[in-house]
Amino acid sequence: MKARCLLIVVGLLLLALGGCAPPAEQTGPPQAGPAAPADPLPSWNQGAAKQAILDFVKGATTPGGAGFVPEPERVAVFDNDGTLWVEKPAYIQFLFAFDRVRAMAADHPEWASRQPFKGIVENDPKVLGSLGEKEIAQVLAATHAGITAAEFEKAVREWFATARHPRFDRPYTELTYLPQVELLAYLRANGFQTFIVSGGGVDFMRVITEQAYGIPPEQVVGTAGLCKFEMREGVPVLVKLPQVFFVDDKEGKPVGIHQFIGRRPILAFGNSDGDLQMLQYTTIGRSPSLGLLVRHDDAEREWSYDRESHIGRLDEALDEAPERGWVVVGMKGDWKKVFAFEP
Amino acid sequence: MKARCLLIVVGLLLLALGGCAPPAEQTGPPQAGPAAPADPLPSWNQGAAKQAILDFVKGATTPGGAGFVPEPERVAVFDNDGTLWVEKPAYIQFLFAFDRVRAMAADHPEWASRQPFKGIVENDPKVLGSLGEKEIAQVLAATHAGITAAEFEKAVREWFATARHPRFDRPYTELTYLPQVELLAYLRANGFQTFIVSGGGVDFMRVITEQAYGIPPEQVVGTAGLCKFEMREGVPVLVKLPQVFFVDDKEGKPVGIHQFIGRRPILAFGNSDGDLQMLQYTTIGRSPSLGLLVRHDDAEREWSYDRESHIGRLDEALDEAPERGWVVVGMKGDWKKVFAFEP
Numbered sequence: 209m210k211a212r213c214l215l216i217v218v219g220l221l222l223l224a225l226g227g228c229a230p231p232a233e234q235t236g237p238p239q240a241g242p243a244a245p246a247d248p249l250p251s252w253n254q255g256a257a258k259q260a261i262l263d264f265v266k267g268a269t270t271p272g273g274a275g276f277v278p279e280p281e282r283v284a285v286f287d288n289d290g291t292l293w294v295e296k297p298a299y300i301q302f303l304f305a306f307d308r309v310r311a312m313a314a315d316h317p318e319w320a321s322r323q324p325f326k327g328i329v330e331n332d333p334k335v336l337g338s339l340g341e342k343e344i345a346q347v348l349a350a351t352h353a354g355i356t357a358a359e360f361e362k363a364v365r366e367w368f369a370t371a372r373h374p375r376f377d378r379p380y381t382e383l384t385y386l387p388q389v390e391l392l393a394y395l396r397a398n399g400f401q402t403f404i405v406s407g408g409g410v411d412f413m414r415v416i417t418e419q420a421y422g423i424p425p426e427q428v429v430g431t432a433g434l435c436k437f438e439m440r441e442g443v444p445v446l447v448k449l450p451q452v453f454f455v456d457d458k459e460g461k462p463v464g465i466h467q468f469i470g471r472r473p474i475l476a477f478g479n480s481d482g483d484l485q486m487l488q489y490t491t492i493g494r495s496p497s498l499g500l501l502v503r504h505d506d507a508e509r510e511w512s513y514d515r516e517s518h519i520g521r522l523d524e525a526l527d528e529a530p531e532r533g534w535v536v537v538g539m540k541g542d543w544k545k546v547f548a549f550e551p
Numbered sequence: 552m553k554a555r556c557l558l559i560v561v562g563l564l565l566l567a568l569g570g571c572a573p574p575a576e577q578t579g580p581p582q583a584g585p586a587a588p589a590d591p592l593p594s595w596n597q598g599a600a601k602q603a604i605l606d607f608v609k610g611a612t613t614p615g616g617a618g619f620v621p622e623p624e625r626v627a628v629f630d631n632d633g634t635l636w637v638e639k640p641a642y643i644q645f646l647f648a649f650d651r652v653r654a655m656a657a658d659h660p661e662w663a664s665r666q667p668f669k670g671i672v673e674n675d676p677k678v679l680g681s682l683g684e685k686e687i688a689q690v691l692a693a694t695h696a697g698i699t700a701a702e703f704e705k706a707v708r709e710w711f712a713t714a715r716h717p718r719f720d721r722p723y724t725e726l727t728y729l730p731q732v733e734l735l736a737y738l739r740a741n742g743f744q745t746f747i748v749s750g751g752g753v754d755f756m757r758v759i760t761e762q763a764y765g766i767p768p769e770q771v772v773g774t775a776g777l778c779k780f781e782m783r784e785g786v787p788v789l790v791k792l793p794q795v796f797f798v799d800d801k802e803g804k805p806v807g808i809h810q811f812i813g814r815r816p817i818l819a820f821g822n823s824d825g826d827l828q829m830l831q832y833t834t835i836g837r838s839p840s841l842g843l844l845v846r847h848d849d850a851e852r853e854w855s856y857d858r859e860s861h862i863g864r865l866d867e868a869l870d871e872a873p874e875r876g877w878v879v880v881g882m883k884g885d886w887k888k889v890f891a892f893e894p
Contacts, residue, residue, distance in 0.1 A: 280761075280767055283769075357809055401769070410810075410813065411813075414813045418623075424623055424814075425812070425813030425814050426626075426744070426812045426813055426814060428813060432810055435806055435809060435810070436802065436806065437802040437803075437805045437806055437828050437832065439831065442835070443835065443836055444805065444828070444831045444832045444835050444836075446805060446806065446809050446832075453797075453810065454796075454810075459779065459780040460780075462780045462787065462789060463778055463779065463780055463789065466700055466778060466789050467753075467775055467778070467796065467797075468811055469768070469769045470753065470757045470768030470769055470771060471767075471768050471769060485780055485787070488782065488787045489780065489787045489789075492785070492786065492787050493786055493787075
């Protein structure tokens with residue numbers, strides 16, 4: 209409550225100071241008439257978070273200004289699960305893996321008596337609710353390896369074409385956050401490159417990031433398994449192996465940014481402690497820079513969770529946000545709409 | 552000689568058939584008058600290789616044509632050493648590593664009695680000429696790890712500012728092949744993304760690829776060591792470790808393309824057997840596609856080597872080129888100029 213009031217006070221102050229500071233691109237409601245520029249972030253409510261974004265972009269793109277950043281260095285990195293689309297009741301990739309276990313079960317009679325596969329096939333809530341890291345690794349190895357990259361891509365594509373989210377009963381590609389899709393487009397329109405840097409599997413994400421976010425495969429960094437090149441009857445294939453190549457989470461995120469992108473970003477957007485090091489790497493000792501965190505505080509339109517959540521825990525990063533100047537974006541207050549399908 | 556004659560015959564045939572086929576962008580010498588389009592590849596001699604490139608790009612960019620490729624899929628991958636710049640008398644990165652051993656020797660008294668370091672410090676041709684994989688790995692670990700990524704970048708940048716090539720007595724960034732720099736720019740002007748996919752160290756290459764080729768860091772794939780994220784007195788750093796993360800050579804090249812780019816290219820340009828699998832992955836069963844190989848056959852302007860060379864061996868890939876339809880680019884015949892500094 210207190211933080212909310214502070215935001216309002218800051219917002220009013222910014223409005224009051226409008227006359228002294230250079231005018232931001234959008235400080236009030238859109239005005240009538242052909243001269244009023246369209247709001248680039250129509251699904252964001254006016255407030256400190258939206259204003260911080262608009263100000264940062266204006267600064268980065270204003271030649272000669274203190275905040276100017278040459279276009280090639282305008283690299284923005286976004287976490288995916290919980291930052292760009294929903295991550296409840298489980299990571300969408302895990303829901304895909306569970307469906308794939310069910311689809312593959314006929315070819316694996318041994319699974320009928322082996323956990324966690326038995327429980328997944330039977331949709332046993334007790335098993336699904338108690339999957340640990342070891343079980344998840346088993347399921348991912350069984351469903352994500354031993355096939356070619358092209359076969360895997362086809363399986364993912366087919367799954368997205370028919371699978372529906374259990375709560376919203378819609379295709380998963382509609383479970384992206386509309387304000388974030390707008391933000392990505394706004395950044396690109398201002399010369400930013402927008403990368404995904406996610407703990408999710410890169411081969412899984414790359415199938416739909418272009419359609420979902422306008423982000424092409426080559427701008428997606430994620431967790432990856434090893435793969436190997438083979439000529440099979442004269443045809444080159446890449447075979448996905450069950451061993452891990454790279455884990456793009458926590459300390460792995462700045463490492464992934466270095467290894468796969470090779471530039472330090474100036475903007476990072478996350479939603480959990482898995483993004484803490486990415487925000488540190490992006491913002492500490494680096495000016496201009498902008499760190500942002502989505503806070504899931506909207507049980508009605510989406511979910512409400514932070515410090516105690518098993519998935520998407522936001523605890524340390526939330527504590528660190530004030531001293532770092534990271535912007536905490538409250539879903540409830542800062543987003544006019546969460547999903548495009550809302551009335 | 553026979554191959555040369557065949558090229559000429561094919562070239563004449565192409566010219567003779569010019570009336571039936573759609574006219575290529577450049578089939579003859581540039582004509583006078585304001586209407587003549589500028590030759591996009593002025594350092595390439597007219598011939599089958601240049602024509603194959605011009606035809607491929609024209610096809611890929613002609614909407615409705617059989618060879619059309621949507622812009623996002625126009626991914627071109629280039630090897631670096633021996634394809635975009637010189638790799639003799641040794642890979643430029645190794646020459647950097649040797650200089651770095653010499654610069655670091657004062658802090659490593661133990662090297663005075665330890666090979667290969669002793670021989671490198673003393674510039675002993677017997678030691679330098681007999682370095683095996685094990686010794687090279689030792690030298691790279693000693694010179695490329697144990698420092699932060701930022702410190703390493705600084706060391707590489709400083710080295711490039713002063714180091715000179717032993718034969719040409721010029722900065723290494725002038726040892727790029729002018730026809731290839733033109734080709735990269737021509738491809739980008741036609742909506743291609745140009746990536747480097749090299750066995751060289753990615754942290755080394757990324758320092759100069761923008762300046763040397765107009766290729767930004769995020770479009771460079773290469774061999775990489777592990778690195779780890781640390782907060783040092785409140786400052787985020789990436790520390791380079793001596794362990795290998797990824798080897799981007801031979802079978803590793805298509806793997807690297809998949810892991811770091813996530814799209815199958817339509818054009819691949821290499822010069823050695825280290826590029827064989829990259830060319831296979833790019834061209835086999837994929838239409839349209841174009842595979843190319845630089846052949847070092849110009850001892851006067853550069854070097855002449857192929858099947859017997861220790862560095863940049865071109866043997867298997869040369870044998871496979873005719874059946875695959877890969878274009879073999881002879882430095883001597885196909886390139887009007889090799890280096891920009893030539894008179």
